Amino acid sequence: MDSFQIKTARRIALVSLALACISSPVAWWMEREHAEDAAVAMAIEESQRLLAQHPEAFSGDPRLMAGSGQKAAMALTGGLFDIAELYDRQGSKIAESSTTKGELIEGQVPSHGRPGYQSSFYESLELPGGAWALRIFVPLQGEQTPGVPDVRGYFEGVRVIPEWQRRQMLSGAMTSAMLVALAALLCGAVLYPVVVHLTAENRQKARDILRANISMMEALGRAIAKRDSDTGAHNYRVAWIASRIAERLGLKGEQMQALIVGSFLHDIGKIAIPDAVLLKPGKLTDEEFDLMRTHVHQGEEIIGSIEALGPASEVVCAHHEKWDGSGYPRGLKGVGIPLSARIFAVADVYDALSSRRPYKAPMAFDDVMAILQQGRGHHFDPGVMQVFEPMAFEIFQRLSAADETQCRQLLRTQLERYFQVAS
Numbered sequence: 001m002d003s004f005q006i007k008t009a010r011r012i013a014l015v016s017l018a019l020a021c022i023s024s025p026v027a028w029w030m031e032r033e034h035a036e037d038a039a040v041a042m043a044i045e046e047s048q049r050l051l052a053q054h055p056e057a058f059s060g061d062p063r064l065m066a067g068s069g070q071k072a073a074m075a076l077t078g079g080l081f082d083i084a085e086l087y088d089r090q091g092s093k094i095a096e097s098s099t100t101k102g103e104l105i106e107g108q109v110p111s112h113g114r115p116g117y118q119s120s121f122y123e124s125l126e127l128p129g130g131a132w133a134l135r136i137f138v139p140l141q142g143e144q145t146p147g148v149p150d151v152r153g154y155f156e157g158v159r160v161i162p163e164w165q166r167r168q169m170l171s172g173a174m175t176s177a178m179l180v181a182l183a184a185l186l187c188g189a190v191l192y193p194v195v196v197h198l199t200a201e202n203r204q205k206a207r208d209i210l211r212a213n214i215s216m217m218e219a220l221g222r223a224i225a226k227r228d229s230d231t232g233a234h235n236y237r238v239a240w241i242a243s244r245i246a247e248r249l250g251l252k253g254e255q256m257q258a259l260i261v262g263s264f265l266h267d268i269g270k271i272a273i274p275d276a277v278l279l280k281p282g283k284l285t286d287e288e289f290d291l292m293r294t295h296v297h298q299g300e301e302i303i304g305s306i307e308a309l310g311p312a313s314e315v316v317c318a319h320h321e322k323w324d325g326s327g328y329p330r331g332l333k334g335v336g337i338p339l340s341a342r343i344f345a346v347a348d349v350y351d352a353l354s355s356r357r358p359y360k361a362p363m364a365f366d367d368v369m370a371i372l373q374q375g376r377g378h379h380f381d382p383g384v385m386q387v388f389e390p391m392a393f394e395i396f397q398r399l400s401a402a403d404e405t406q407c408r409q410l411l412r413t414q415l416e417r418y419f420q421v422a423s
Contacts, residue, residue, distance in 0.1 A: 013185075019184045026176075027173035031172045043080070046076060046080060053072070081157035081158060082098065082159060083099075084096070085156045085157070102158065105158070108128060115156065117137060120138045123137075134159045136156065139153075217265060220265055220268055245347060249384070258314060260414060261311060262311070262315025266315055268302050268316060269296055269297065273291065277291050297329060321341060323377060324378045326378075343381075345379065350392070351399075353367075354400070362400075365396045
């Protein structure tokens with residue numbers, strides 16, 4: 001499995017775990033609501049049965065109400081309720097009965113005034129010591145007449161939820177959570193190969209597009225080199241040298257990609273310079289030199305018209321700027337010059353001095369470094385020079401005898417690393 005597949009599997013597992021964590025309290029709440037609703041429904045049913053079995057408890061005759069009411073209250077306790085209280089239609093208490101457990105919590109249950117409600121409701125009570133109780137209020141209805149409520153009395157019961165029921169609720173919640181997690185895992189297992197396959201296809205298409213863009217970059221670089229009476233080796237060398245410096249400076253990702261492309265195409269604007277100026281063997285006149293300088297603006301326009309090459313613009317537009325502000329075309333100074341252009345400036349001048357050109361022989365390494373040192377703080381960023389100096393001789397040894405094919409392979413290694421595209 002590659003890193004993406006591992007990440008996908010982990011995310012599916014994490015989603016399943018998250019769903020389980022979310023569903024557990026939801027399931028617990030639903031189980032609790034179900035238990036409360038069931039207790040209220042049972043209370044209504046039992047109270048209506050009580051009214052049918054003990055009608056004299058609410059007859060209004062004090063002699064019958066006390067005895068019959070107490071029987072009814074006792075019948076309600078010990079099963080569903082731990083405390084049972086009966087009231088007449090005026091809200092006066094008729095009878096009360098409690099289990100042992102009910103007697104222990106009776107003082108913890110909040111008191112209230114005379115009952116006078118018309119519909120059933122309940123309260124959920126968290127009692128000291130962690131006990132959970134339901135207090136249920138039920139009006140005892142007589143014969144139903146539409147629009148005319150006939151409340152014969154009131155029943156109020158308190159039920160302490162037993163530990164076995166709480167464990168049952170927790171078990172139900174855990175079961176629900178596990179079922180949700182299992183369902184998520186099963187869905188993930190079904191979707192996983194589809195996601196991996198589609199991602200692999202997208203990656204392949206992205207690599208194909210990237211290869212096409214790199215091929216276009218190389219074709220443009222060769223066209224530039226041919227117009228400038230040079231081989232393409234210079235473009236490969238400066239792009240490789242710049243990427244090596246950038247590695248030491250911590251550039252990566254899109255920054256590194258932009259630097260490599262920009263370094264390779266730094267002189268793309270020379271395509272628009274007339275041969276009479278570009279290929280002139282002698283010194284250029286002031287007018288010709290001004291025309292030559294326009295290759296930066298020309299390159300900026302060319303790069304700007306090709307979306308795939310857009311990231312290269314910083315190097316193309318600023319590779320002739322100088323640290324002290326004496327460069328062109330904008331006279332940028334210091335850190336106002338993009339870092340990628342400051343890196344490239346060192347790589348470009350180093351390669352121009354140390355390599356063979358049709359019009360000059362390569363300079364000795366020490367002479368090259370002496371000139372670069374003179375430009376430190378003037379032409380070049382001192383920080384970039386500080387990074388380049390320790391690695392300069394190793395670069396010199398790698399490139400001094402390398403032909404264009406070897407230089408191309410050096411850059412290809414960097415392309416594979418930072419563009420993640422196979423050669």
